[in-house]
Amino acid sequence: MTDDLWPPEEVLDPAIPDEVFLALADPYRRFAVYYLRDQGPASVEDLATLLSGWLVADETEAATQTDRENVLGSLRAVHLPKLEAATLVTYDRDDGVVSPANSLTQSVDTLLAWTQTFEGAETRTESGVDNNSHT
Amino acid sequence: MGLIETIANVERQRKTLTVYAPSERPDLAGQFRTRNVTVEYEPIPPVGQGFVVVSDAAGFEGAVSLRVLERLLEPPIRRPGGTPPDDGFRNVFELLDDTVFASLDRRQLLATSREIEDRAWRVGHGELHVGFQSLSAMRAQLRIYRYFGEETDVDVHLYGRDDWDPPDLPGVTVHRETADEIGRVWFLAFDGGETDNENALLAEERSPDTYAGFWTYDAGIVEGVLDHLRATYGREADA
Numbered sequence: 001m002t003d004d005l006w007p008p009e010e011v012l013d014p015a016i017p018d019e020v021f022l023a024l025a026d027p028y029r030r031f032a033v034y035y036l037r038d039q040g041p042a043s044v045e046d047l048a049t050l051l052s053g054w055l056v057a058d059e060t061e062a063a064t065q066t067d068r069e070n071v072l073g074s075l076r077a078v079h080l081p082k083l084e085a086a087t088l089v090t091y092d093r094d095d096g097v098v099s100p101a102n103s104l105t106q107s108v109d110t111l112l113a114w115t116q117t118f119e120g121a122e123t124r125t126e127s128g129v130d131n132n133s134h135t
Numbered sequence: 136m137g138l139i140e141t142i143a144n145v146e147r148q149r150k151t152l153t154v155y156a157p158s159e160r161p162d163l164a165g166q167f168r169t170r171n172v173t174v175e176y177e178p179i180p181p182v183g184q185g186f187v188v189v190s191d192a193a194g195f196e197g198a199v200s201l202r203v204l205e206r207l208l209e210p211p212i213r214r215p216g217g218t219p220p221d222d223g224f225r226n227v228f229e230l231l232d233d234t235v236f237a238s239l240d241r242r243q244l245l246a247t248s249r250e251i252e253d254r255a256w257r258v259g260h261g262e263l264h265v266g267f268q269s270l271s272a273m274r275a276q277l278r279i280y281r282y283f284g285e286e287t288d289v290d291v292h293l294y295g296r297d298d299w300d301p302p303d304l305p306g307v308t309v310h311r312e313t314a315d316e317i318g319r320v321w322f323l324a325f326d327g328g329e330t331d332n333e334n335a336l337l338a339e340e341r342s343p344d345t346y347a348g349f350w351t352y353d354a355g356i357v358e359g360v361l362d363h364l365r366a367t368y369g370r371e372a373d374a
Contacts, residue, residue, distance in 0.1 A: 031183065038180035053155055053186035053198030054179070063198040119182045 011114055013107035020108055023086035024115060027055055028071070029079045033088050034116060036100035044080070044096045048072035136359055137367075138266075138316040142339050145349045145356070148191055153177055156185035156201060163187075163204070239338055239346045244321055247336050247350050251323045252279060254332050260288040261328025264364050268318055268340065270295035270311065280307050289328075294368065310368045321346060324360045333357040 024030050028051050035050060036042060042050070048071045056063035056071065080098060083089040088108075090099045104112075136144070153175045154160050164174040179185070185201035239247075248265075255263045263283070267273045273280070273293055283291050284306030293301075296318050297311035310317075320339050327333035335357045338348030351357065 034180050034182050039178065049188055049195050049198070050155065050179070052195075053188050054183055057186050057198040057200045057203075059200060059203060062203075065195060065197065068195050068198075116180070116182050120184065 007114060008110050010107040010110040015105070016107050016111065017086065019082075019086040020088065020111070023082045023088055024111070026079065026082075027119075028074070029083055029088075030112075030115060030119070031055060032075075032079065032083065032098070033100070033112060034119075036089060036098060037112065041097050041099040044075055044091070044098055045072065047098060048075055051075070136363060138320045138322060138337055138360070138363070139339060141356070141360060141363075142320070142337050142348055145337075145351070146347070149173060150196070151175055151190050153188045153190065154185070154201070155179045155188065157181040160201075239348060241344060241346075244336070244338055244346060248321075248323055251325055251334055251336055254334065255289050255325045256283070256287065258289075258325075258328045258330050258332050261330075261332075262290045262292070262326045262361065264292045264322070264324045264361065265294065266317060266320055266322040267293065267295040268321060269298045270301060270309070271299035273301060274299065277301065277304075280304055283307065292364070292368075294322075294364075312368060314367070321348070322360070324357055324364065326357065326361055335360050 024033070031051060031054055032047055035047070048068050052063040052068040052071050056067045080089065080091045084091055088101050088104070090101065091097075092099070149172070151173045152163075154163055155177045157179060159176050164176075186198050187201055187204050188198045189196045252263070252265075255261065265273075265280075267276075270293070273295065280291055280293065281304050283289050284304045287306075289306070291304075291307040292310060293307060294310045294312055294317050296313065301309055320337060322335070322337045324335040324337075325333060331354070333354050334350070334352045336348065336350045337360065338346035340346050
């Protein structure tokens with residue numbers, strides 16, 4: 001398993017723009033990209049709900065309406081512009097819909113698959129969720 | 136607002152629990168089958184932890200981690216030991232407590248009633264209003280309410296149809312009523328005294344021994360119930 005910690009060669013591809021690394025340095029932006037790549041376009045409102053539950057709520061604290069408002073505000077002001085600059089998403093400001101980039105280079109694809117393995121995954125099963133990270 | 140109308144109002148405020156997880160969770164949907172909650176499912180990629188979003192007609196109310204919800208649902212939905220261990224946990228309870236509109240049987244109603252009485256007992260002051268439907272139903276609880284009168288400053292009001300003549304208890308006011316809602320609704324409402332422990336249980340008997348109702352910590356709802364009881368039955372005290 002330790003081999004997996006070592007980045008695949010494509011991740012070190014100098015052709016990956018700095019904007020991509022900057023964009024993926026933040027968990028809110030990474031998780032937004034994971035979701036959009038898996039499930040397709042989503043409204044910015046739905047992304048705010050999603051990221052509040054996924055990243056704010058934890059073992060002891062619920063995510064509140066205020067938390068969600070803050071996530072929505074920073075999505076609009078900070079996260080979506082950075083993801084756009086990295087051409088990881090497109091954001092239609094008129095209808096408020098965020099879409100995943102049509103095609104990512106193989107290197108960026110591999111980079112995202114690699115970062116995803118470090119996020120504390122729960123795995124898909126037929127009957128429900130197996131909790132790998134359950135302590 | 137009357138007791139029956141309050142129950143119907145809460146019932147209308149149906150909530151949606153949206154489960155975000157990599158695969159569907161029919162087990163969670165099953166847990167809420169008897170409650171007035173719609174359970175929906177949204178797929179997410181298998182990254183991080185699953186979570187549950189609580190929403191109502193007005194939109195997002197809050198979100199909790201799936202793990203916390205699973206722990207809460209270890210049967211039955213009930214706070215352990217009466218006191219939430221910390222503020223974070225309390226937030227989670229509050230988010231979910233409003234969703235506890237349920238079909239209830241007598242056993243569940245009794246357990247919840249004991250919980251409210253226990254809380255009033257520990258606070259030791261304030262107002263506790265209890266509706267037994269029929270006064271004869273209070274026989275089993277007579278000893279507890281005698282203690283309330285003797286040992287605490289809680290102002291106790293008991294309500295019911297006049298089918299039994301309870302003994303005089305100090306600090307306890309018995310309201311013998313004929314109103315329809317008194318005969319149909321099992322209720323307890325505690326104002327929390329000087330603390331924020333206000334809570335109420337209202338359950339309407341819709342067919343013999345089958346109740347539908349709710350248990351809430353919502354201060355607005357509890358105050359509304361107490362205002363209604365004082366305004367409607369206050370003057371008939373000590374009848």
